[in-house]
Every structure is written in structure tokens, then in C-alpha cells.
Amino acid sequence: MTNTAIIGIGQTDVREHWETSIRHLAWYAIEAALDDAHIHDIDAIYVGNMLAGQLSNQNHLGALVADFAGLRGVEAMTVEAADASGGAALRQAILAVESGLVETALVVGVEKVTDETGSPVLAALATALDSDYEVINGQTLTGAGALLMRRYMHVYGVQLADFAGFSVNAHANAAANPRAMYRNRLKPEAFAAAPMVADPVSLFDEAPAGDGAAALIVTRADRAGDMVAQPVQVLASALATDALALHDRRDPLWLSAAEASARRAFAAAGLSPNDIDVFELHDSFTVMAALSLEACGFAARGEGWQLARDGHIRRDGRIPISTFGGLKARGNPIGATGVYQIAELVQQLRGKAGDCQVAGAQVGMAQNLGGTGATAVTHILRG
């Protein structure tokens, strides 16, 4: 168990924020988080971001965001691990607070993909993969997802329609989340009939990239109770890596980084998958949701998709996932995604998730993945 707790959260809508600069997006989330925690003093800021350099011609977000949020001078830097940047930024904030050298840290995940459109965005997202060996041969992030999904279908004898439950569940949950990018309900028939993006990944299979920012305030657990009514305890935090390229992995259908980070997190928390009431996973593709469930021990190998088919991932199911819509329907603000996951868990564990609430949720887990799983960050929280 760590001696850290989350005492404030803030989020913007996930959508196309054409009119809003990246610094404004970050500020909106920071302001909300500071208000939520009733504080003004921050010792360090960790920005989770992947693409600002490529899509907004802006690096150096730490100092920029600190200044624009009225926190000029504060220690600040960017943490990057592809679409696991948000989770990695929280991991650094926790280490900083645990060090005793930082009392209160702010984590802000921010991403703005709409400063560009089309192929620059595809090229930027592909920087999560192995540039020299995958991308140079024409691979894209969606193409990599398609390879994984096709392999999964082939090895485990699964059909395209068998993945529908993940997207249907995500959209059903997003309908109750005012921050979500897509609040429309999705029928299994629509999933099965969706246009292909990269066969077998269809329009309703892949999570849509969106603009957004989310923020967290992290401080020592031993003082958090004096600061807010409902601090959320960080029970465990773990980050592991794997080869970037699918072809370099021992087994492309086994997310070893997801497994390693989950195993370490469970050990640190003294818990097992059965103890998790709600799980925010990285459903960038439906197959990634299945693989994450398997790697973390919620399903046997090759059977993750069955949890979706049988309804176990619903809000009233055995292991609710994507309870605010997940990457699929809340939207995927890339480097901010890992921070959204935690902000959503905090709402669940406070019992303040509104119509997204999982009844009686006390222990939550989040897993944020980079690329096709080369980085995995797992956090376990208790309300």
C-alpha cells in the first residue's frame, strides 16, 4: 500500500475542441481539480501528453501549463509513454509524493489531436509503434490493432460479432456520462455491419481519438483525510514494459507488460482480481479489452471476449469495465486517457458516479496501455 491519496479531480468533455488551445484545455481540468480539493498550493506538476510536439508544435508543456494555470515557477515536466502517458504521469506523481520531497502533486493529462487532421494524426499516433521496423513498412496503430484482432480470432476461433459486447457496453455506459464523446447507444447488429477501417477492425471497434484534459491532485494519505471529506487511497501503482513491435514479442496474444504490472499491483495491494469492483481498462480496440482482461487475471487466456458476450462487464456484472464509456465511447484523448480513467474511478469510489455508478464500488483498478501494450500502468484505488 502506498502513502498517497487522490484528493481532487477535474475533467473537460472529450470531443473535438477546435476552438480551444492545449493550454486552455489543461487549465480547465486543473482549475476543476484544485477547486475539488479546495487547495491552491501545488509542489510539482506532471503533464501526461504524447502528441503536442507533433500536432501542436508545442513541447515544454510542463512550464507552459504551470504558468497558464497561475502556478508559475512550480516544478513541472511532461511524462510520455505513448497513450500510457497519463498513467505514467500519475505513477511519477506517486513516486514524488512517496519521496517526501513533494507534498502535493498535480497530474494533468492533456491531448489535442484536432490541431491537425488526416495523415499527420495517423503518423503521430504511429509513433507509439516501432518506427524503424513496423511503421517504415507501412504499419499504423489501427493496422497493428487489426493484426492482433485477426490473430486472436484465428487462434481462439472467435468471430467478429463476438467482440460486439465490448463496444455495446461502452456506448451504453457513455450514455450516462456528460463528458463522453459518443453518447449514442450501439446495437450488436450495427457493430457487425460497421464499415471496416482495417479488417477486422471496424468503425465501431476502434476507440476514437479526441481532445480533452483531466487532472488529479495527489498528496500524502496521512494528511488527505484532514483536507477533503472523501480521499481516495492509492493502494498500488506499477508500470511495466514490453517490446514495442508485435513481432518482437514472445507471444503477441499475451500482454506481458499488462500482466507484470497487474501482478505487481495486486501483490502490493494484497488483493486479487476477485477483490476489484470496477476496472477501467484500455479498450483502444475491443481486442485490447479482451487481452487486458486475460493478462490481469479476470479471464482465462483466450476467453476475455466471453466476459463481454455474457454481460459480465456491464455495470451490474461481475467485473464492470468502461463504466463511463471507456476509450471507445467516452473517447480516447491519447496522453490524457490514463488520467481520465483515474478520475472516473475516483467518482465511482466516492459513490458520486451518477447514472454511471457501480453499486457499492469500494476497490477500483485502472490499466493504461501504450501502443499495442508495450507500456502498461496499473493502479488500484480504494474509496
Added chain:
Amino acid sequence: MTNTAIIGIGQTDVREHWETSIRHLAWYAIEAALDDAHIHDIDAIYVGNMLAGQLSNQNHLGALVADFAGLRGVEAMTVEAADASGGAALRQAILAVESGLVETALVVGVEKVTDETGSPVLAALATALDSDYEVINGQTLTGAGALLMRRYMHVYGVQLADFAGFSVNAHANAAANPRAMYRNRLKPEAFAAAPMVADPVSLFDEAPAGDGAAALIVTRADRAGDMVAQPVQVLASALATDALALHDRRDPLWLSAAEASARRAFAAAGLSPNDIDVFELHDSFTVMAALSLEACGFAARGEGWQLARDGHIRRDGRIPISTFGGLKARGNPIGATGVYQIAELVQQLRGKAGDCQVAGAQVGMAQNLGGTGATAVTHILRG
């Protein structure tokens, strides 16, 4: 004082490494650092890098570098703060070790600017500045340096030739550094006659960007002595920020982030400028060297340039700087620069700096700046 020490260092040459990929560069430095520390086990890797996404189409360097260095699975991520990325990565490694959750951390700064040439490099470097308010109006990093230098000359009544001492000293020191990009000696007359890049910044004023990687092994000080013969103690570590845009600062001629981080570092170490035997500063432009000396208390306001004029910055002077050539002559591998500074300090404090040695150096300081000083990272080490 921190409970961290540096027990291994590694560096590649700084030059145009056309034939070498970014992963190879990182690996060469990592291998050397692991050999130097006589260890193989690493708990976490912090990669200091600014430009790989833009210039090498490669983000997600943490997992990539870990895997390629034979450390697949290890916790790893990138830390970015423009050209202060290397210093910021070390800062995170120190916090991680101080947390007790990471026993041994690897810091690797790596940058490859030669995957592109010309305007893409200029555009990428300009992402250290404020994109929406500086760069959109045509500003470049060199242009920003020129504004600062012109202002300095105007306010303090200093002439162009008065800055020559910084570059002359850097080249004189680099002549003895086999890793340096430019080992030629520079005469004051050549400095004064150099072609203008952005008036008054000339060809021999601005530090040249180069490819390179440097690595450090950081562990707990209380075990470092059992591991290597000459651990170097980290006395203090501090990071502060300022507005990105020059026009947003209270006083463009005062590097408030440099001053704040130095003040905190001196306080934590219980030291003052008089106690520093060698100072690796961020001489991206000669005026930045002057401003850093002033902000850190080595010179009065407006008088930093006099230390160069009077020879006090030489290896046998009052406050030796750029002892391996500094950014100016060792070369400026952007996101790796802050790690080179520390590797060079470690050589000084071990008494193993060869012909670059500052006699009797026991306490060293490094200051790594981002952009025009919006991020400043200060470390104080003792041999």
C-alpha cells in the same frame, strides 16, 4: 542532502551520428554506464528526450530503449522539458529512488537531430518556445537567444566581443575531451569576426545541436559505497519553471527559474556559490551562460560576462565552467545535454577527468535549462 548517489556513467561522442539509430545511441551509453557501475539489474529507466517524435517519428522511447538495452519489461518512460529533459529525467530518477519504491534507476538522455536537416530541425527546436505567441510570429530558438543577447548588451552596455571569453573557454576545454563535437581552439578575433546567424548571435556564439546519448546509474547513497569505489553523492536536486515566452516574464534579463532552482539546491545542500568547485551550466548561447552565472549567484546582475572576460571561468579560475566544452564545443544533444553535464561532473569529482580535470574538484553543480530558461534543473554533487 538526498540519499541518492551516482554509481555509473556512460556517454557516446557528440557529433553527427548519421549511421546510428536513436535506440543504438541510447544502448551504447546504457551499456557503458552499466559496465561502469558493475551491475545488470535496473528497476526503472527515465529517458530524457525532446525531439524523437518530431525528428525520428518515434515516441514511446521508454519501452523501446528498455527492450533494446536488454532490459525488456523494466519500468520505463520519457521525461520531457525541452532541452532541460535530461536534467528533469535525473530529477525523476532521484525522486523515484528517494521514494523507496525504486532501488536503482537508469537515466539515459538521448537525442538524434540528424534524422532531419534544415527547417524541420529549426521547427522542432522552436517547440521549446511558446508556439501560440512566439513561434507563430516567426520566432526561433536562435531568434529568442538573439533578443536576449541584444537586450543584455543594451541594458548593461556590453559589446559583442565581450562575450568571446565564453566560447573561447568552451573550445579550449573541449580540445581535451575526446567526446566533444568541436575540439578546435577558438581565438577571440575569430569569435568577433564570425558570420551572424541572428544578429547579435553569431556562428561561434550559439551551441551546435548534435546527436548523442549519455547515461547515469542512480541508487541509494547508503548502499552505493558497497557497490563502487567512488560513488558520487547527490547533495541537492531542484527544478523550477518560468513563463515560456520572453515577453511574459517579469524581467527577461533575470532567469527566475534558474535562480529559484539554484536557491533551493544551495539550501538543501547547505552550501553557497563559494563552495562550488566546478559548474556545468547551460551555455546554449553565450548570453545564457552569463545569465545563469548571475541567477545562481556567481556574479552580480549584469556582470556575468565579466567572469569570462577576466578568465575566472577557466579550469584554473574561480568558477570553472564548461570544463568538457559545454554545449558550445562538446555540442548540444538537446534532451541529452543535462545528462552529459552530470556525467562530466562525475568525472571531475572522481578526479578522472583527464586533461579536462579541475584540480581538487570536490563539489560540482550542474544547471540544465529549457528553451530560454522556462525550465531550470539544478543539481549539486559531491565526490
